[in-house]
Amino acid sequence: MSLGVLYLLLLKATLTSFSGMGGLAQIRQDLVVTHAVLSDDELSRAVLFGRSTPGPIGVYVVSVGYSVRGVAGAVVAWLALASPAFLAVPLLVALRRWLHLSRVRGAVDAVVIAGGTLLVPSGLLLARDAIRQVASLWGG
Amino acid sequence: MTTPSLRELGWLVARDVNRTVGGGALELMRRSLARRQWIDERGHGVLVAVSRFTPGTNLLAYCAALGWTCHGPAGAVVATMAGSLPGAAIVAALTAAAASLDRWPAVRAALVVATLVAGGLVLASAWALVSPYLRGSRKAWTVASIALAAAVFLAGATPVRVLLAAAIWGALTPGKEPS
Numbered sequence: 001m002s003l004g005v006l007y008l009l010l011l012k013a014t015l016t017s018f019s020g021m022g023g024l025a026q027i028r029q030d031l032v033v034t035h036a037v038l039s040d041d042e043l044s045r046a047v048l049f050g051r052s053t054p055g056p057i058g059v060y061v062v063s064v065g066y067s068v069r070g071v072a073g074a075v076v077a078w079l080a081l082a083s084p085a086f087l088a089v090p091l092l093v094a095l096r097r098w099l100h101l102s103r104v105r106g107a108v109d110a111v112v113i114a115g116g117t118l119l120v121p122s123g124l125l126l127a128r129d130a131i132r133q134v135a136s137l138w139g140g
Numbered sequence: 141m142t143t144p145s146l147r148e149l150g151w152l153v154a155r156d157v158n159r160t161v162g163g164g165a166l167e168l169m170r171r172s173l174a175r176r177q178w179i180d181e182r183g184h185g186v187l188v189a190v191s192r193f194t195p196g197t198n199l200l201a202y203c204a205a206l207g208w209t210c211h212g213p214a215g216a217v218v219a220t221m222a223g224s225l226p227g228a229a230i231v232a233a234l235t236a237a238a239a240s241l242d243r244w245p246a247v248r249a250a251l252v253v254a255t256l257v258a259g260g261l262v263l264a265s266a267w268a269l270v271s272p273y274l275r276g277s278r279k280a281w282t283v284a285s286i287a288l289a290a291a292v293f294l295a296g297a298t299p300v301r302v303l304l305a306a307a308i309w310g311a312l313t314p315g316k317e318p319s
Contacts (some may be wrong), residue, residue: 002272006286012300014197015196016195016300017197023299024301025212029298044259046235047235047262048257053234054159054223054226054230055165055194055223056165056197058200059197059227059231061234061261062231062235063231063232063234063254067235068231074232074235078224078228081228082220083196084194084195084201085194085197085201085203085224086216086220086297088190088194088201089208089216091201092190103314105182105315106311106312107310109310110285110306111310112192112273113273113289114305116270117270118289118293118299118303119262119266119269120263121261123263124263126259126262127256127263129259130253
């Protein structure tokens with residue numbers, strides 16, 4: 001996978017999440033299922049490292065990038081993590097005008113709730129993967 | 141209110157954002173900013189609202205908005221880098237180390253346990269996102285929003301389409317206007 005495609009896929013995941021872990025389902029869909037450049041095991045580790053490290057929770061995408069393309073992949077993933085943050089600047093101006101509108105607030109709330117709901121299958125998949133690995137370790 | 145130098149801004153963001161694991165950094169930032177009188181409580185509230193509305197990692201959006209408020213484009217870049225680079229470097233180093241240690245059975249066993257823990261952490265993140273809404277005044281609407289997202293996902297939609305459906309649902313079923 002080229003670095004450009006990796007950046008765009010990770011950017012898609014970070015852009016469509018409204019929480020640190022919100023893009024997890026999208027990353028699994030794109031990198032594990034569709035492109036098969038990442039294993040569920042590597043994704044699990046990325047989540048663990050991201051959650052065990054000080055700083056933003058979403059930093060797990062750097063581990064994803066490293067697993068796919070090494071150091072260059074980690075740099076690209078960091079760029080995909082950091083670049084959506086700059087959308088806050090125009091929003092800072094626009095939100096002062098529109099956030100009081102109930103329809104805008106309702107849309108934001110519903111997206112946050114949907115992001116949380118999407119995390120449930122991802123968490124269950126990680127747990128299922130771990131239980132399978134335990135079984136294979138004990139079975140030799 | 142006083143204006144920090146770029147260096148002071150970068151140092152404060154790097155220190156406060158990278159001092160916590162799993163959350164709490166915004167509270168540290170609020171206290172530091174108020175103590176230094178760089179941003180008042182109301183300004184902090186606006187930045188938090190902006191960060192909640194910005195796609196991606198909320199904490200980094202807060203950093204970018206804070207940096208912009210204090211120092212324009214240069215401040216946004218410095219604050220975002222200060223907030224994300226230390227953690228990114230640690231995560232990359234951990235991943236590199238895990239790859240080379242993977243061949244040891246004890247490490248593999250530890251990673252299996254870690255995977256199980258990661259699953260629990262993801263579920264905890266889901267709960268942390270949704271639970272404030274379940275405790276709020278629109279419980280039925282929140283449950284309906286969860287059901288809608290789950291139904292659209294189970295119908296085979298990609299995560300992006302699930303979020304789009306949620307946004308449309310939220311815009312069509314707004315709560316009351318704030319007084």
